[in-house]
Amino acid sequence: MRKELPTIICILMAVVVVVSMYFYVPNEKWKLMDMFDNWYNLLYYLAMGLGLINLTRIHVMAVVKRRPNWVYSIWLVLFMWAYFILAMIQTVDGPQADWVFQNFLTPIDSTVFALLAFYITSASFRAFRARTLEATLMLLTAFIVLLGTSPLGDLIIPGWTTAKDWILSVPNTGGQRGIQIGIYLGGLAAALRVMLGLERAYLGGAR
Amino acid sequence: MSTDVGVWLQVICTIGVLTYLYKENWFWRIFEYAIVAGYTGYSLAYGYHNYIKPFIGEKMIKEGQWSFLIPLILGILLYARFVSGWGWLGRYAMAYMIGYGAGYTLGFDIKPLLGQIRASFISLTSINNIILWLFIVTSLAYFFFTVSKEAPAMKGLSTVGKWAVMIALGASFGNTILYRYNLLYPRMKLLFNTWLGLGG
Numbered sequence: 001m002r003k004e005l006p007t008i009i010c011i012l013m014a015v016v017v018v019v020s021m022y023f024y025v026p027n028e029k030w031k032l033m034d035m036f037d038n039w040y041n042l043l044y045y046l047a048m049g050l051g052l053i054n055l056t057r058i059h060v061m062a063v064v065k066r067r068p069n070w071v072y073s074i075w076l077v078l079f080m081w082a083y084f085i086l087a088m089i090q091t092v093d094g095p096q097a098d099w100v101f102q103n104f105l106t107p108i109d110s111t112v113f114a115l116l117a118f119y120i121t122s123a124s125f126r127a128f129r130a131r132t133l134e135a136t137l138m139l140l141t142a143f144i145v146l147l148g149t150s151p152l153g154d155l156i157i158p159g160w161t162t163a164k165d166w167i168l169s170v171p172n173t174g175g176q177r178g179i180q181i182g183i184y185l186g187g188l189a190a191a192l193r194v195m196l197g198l199e200r201a202y203l204g205g206a207r
Numbered sequence: 208m209s210t211d212v213g214v215w216l217q218v219i220c221t222i223g224v225l226t227y228l229y230k231e232n233w234f235w236r237i238f239e240y241a242i243v244a245g246y247t248g249y250s251l252a253y254g255y256h257n258y259i260k261p262f263i264g265e266k267m268i269k270e271g272q273w274s275f276l277i278p279l280i281l282g283i284l285l286y287a288r289f290v291s292g293w294g295w296l297g298r299y300a301m302a303y304m305i306g307y308g309a310g311y312t313l314g315f316d317i318k319p320l321l322g323q324i325r326a327s328f329i330s331l332t333s334i335n336n337i338i339l340w341l342f343i344v345t346s347l348a349y350f351f352f353t354v355s356k357e358a359p360a361m362k363g364l365s366t367v368g369k370w371a372v373m374i375a376l377g378a379s380f381g382n383t384i385l386y387r388y389n390l391l392y393p394r395m396k397l398l399f400n401t402w403l404g405l406g407g
Contacts (some may be wrong), residue, residue, distance in 0.1 A: 001296075001300070001356045002295045005299070006298040006299055006301070006302035007302065009299060009302040009303055009306060010302040010303070010305050010309070011306065012306065012308035013302070013303055013306025013307050013309075013310060014306040014307070014309040014310040014313065015310070016310065017306070017307055017309075017310025017311055017313075017314060018310045018313050018314050021310070021311075021314030022314065032233040034305060035274060038262060038275070038278075038304075039274075039275070039277065039278040039303070039307075040278075040304065040307050041237055041258045041262075042258055042259065042263075042275065042278045042279065042282065043278045043281055043282050043300055043304060044254070044258075044263045044304070045250075045251070045254025045255065045258045046259065046268050046278070046279070046282030046283070046285065046300050047282065047285055047300065047304075048250055048254055049251060049286075050246070050285055050286065050288075051247055051250075051251070052251050053248055053286075053289070055243070055247055056245075069236065072233055072236050072239075073240075075237065075240055075241070075244075076232070076240040076241075076243060076244045078243070078325070079240075079241055079244040079245065079248075080243075080244035080245070080247050080248045080352060081248070082248075083244065083245055083248035083249065083252075084248030084249075084251060086249070086255070087226075087248060087249060087252030088252050088255060088256075091252070091256045091316055092249055092252050092253045092256065094293075097252075100245075101245075101249065102213070103213040103214075103216045103217050103220075104216055104217075104220060104245070105241075105242065105245040105246065105249070107216075107217040107220040107221050107224075107394075107397070108223075108224055108238045108241060108245075109242060109392050110390055110393065111220065111221045111224035111225060112224055112242065113387065113390045114387060114388075114390040114391035114394050115224060115225065115227060115228065116387050117384065117387035117388050117390070117391045118228060119211065120380075120383060120384050121384065124384075133397075134369060134370070134373045134374070135373075137370055137373040137374055137377060138373045138374070138376055138377035138380060139377060139380075140357060140377065141373075141374045141377025141378050141381065142377040142378070142380040142384065143378075143381070144381070145378050145381030145382060146349065146384055146385060147376070149381075149382075150383055150385075151275045166335075167374070167378060168378055169335075170335050170338050170339050170342075171338060171342055171374045171375075172374055172375050172378040173339060173342075173369065174257075174338065174339045174340070174341070174342020174343045174346060174371050174375075175342055175346050175371035175372050175373075175374050175375025175376075176375045176378075176379075177323055177326070177327060177342075177343050177346070178342070178343055178345075178346025178347045178349065178368065178371060178372065178375075179254035179346065179350075179372060179375060180319075180323050181320065181323050181324065181347060182288045182347070182350040184316050184319060184320035184323070185320070187316050188312065188313060188316055188317070188320070190309075190312075191308075191309040191310075191312035191313045191316075192309075192313065193311050194305060194306070194308075194309035195306075195310070195313065202298075202301050202302065202305045203298055203301075203302075204217070204298065
């Protein structure tokens with residue numbers, strides 16, 4: 001019941017999904033994949049509730065036990081529940097919920113990602129100091145692509161954009177294709193291990 | 208200078224996050240915790256209105272599609288982890304999701320994989336095609352772990368493959384830098400243009 005049945009469900013589910021994909025019958029009454037998709041989506045969002053409860057538990061405990069940065073935990077729990085309740089009442093597109101999303105969450109999100117512009121630049125300088133052939137190749141390509149995409153490249157050296165286009169379409173495609181094929185093969189091997197019941201890490205501990 | 212409350216809030220958030228460039232500080236932490244809290248609340252509310260409510264309330268109860276009872280029960284079993292000794296019940300839901308994911312990968316990944324392989328069969332009639340083919344073969348050799356890299360042929364192939372991979376990563380790195388600066392530009396536009404009213 002604790003290990004065998006979940007393993008059977010997992011194997012059965014993988015087989016059923018594969019079969020329903022390879023032997024798709026375009027029939028209105030037999031939309032098997034649609035049904036499994038809907039089940040998955042429903043399960044996915046039901047599981048997301050766990051995140052809300054777990055975050056609340058962890059941060060309430062942080063406040064109770066006065067762990068480092070516990071003050072921020074109060075803010076996290078209050079804001080999370082306030083925004084969740086607001087969005088539940090109005091939907092996420094409701095006037096106030098959307099206002100908070102557009103004027104509060106989106107700027108934070110965008111700025112966090114924009115912040116990486118500075119760190120990624122400093123990381124490239126650090127990589128350059130490694131002075132290996134591989135690091136030099138990588139940074140040189142990045143530099144050509146970077147400058148070639150902006151109008152500056154062609155102003156400095158005419159034909160820079162052509163060089164960038166060549167790098168992107170020939171050596172880059174070759175390397176990327178090797179990486180992509182490797183990723184797909186790795187993914188397929190991992191999926192096959194799950195389908196054959198060899199990979200059972202998702203069952204967790206021995207209890 | 209803008210008098211819009213929304214713009215001011217955006218500016219406070221932007222400056223707050225940018226203070227991290229100096230060092231980790233209390234002002235930054237407010238926004239760090241807010242993003243975790245906000246997106247958790249948002250995702251769950253979004254899921255409720257777009258999936259849980261239509262599937263359970265509309266399709267199952269109103270239209271009588273009782274098959275939704277299966278994922279609903281599985282989903283409820285996930286919460287058994289909060290009852291001591293019954294946490295293992297959540298494995299059923301996990302098993303469904305992992306099995307679905309594995310099946311989905313096996314069903315869908317074959318097509319793009321074959322597409323990549325098919326596109327690699329090119330006629331070696333130009334320098335570009337020769338370089339492309341060479342880089343594909345060598346980069347694959349770099350990821351081929353069945354044969355020892357110490358074997359003379361493999362050593363040479365995987366070394367060239369490493370260069371090919373580095374060029375590919377360099378191109379991705381360059382594009383990532385550009386993308387990040389593209390995100391930074393609207394933030395600066397907000398600060399200098401929309402908020403302070405500088406520039407056109």
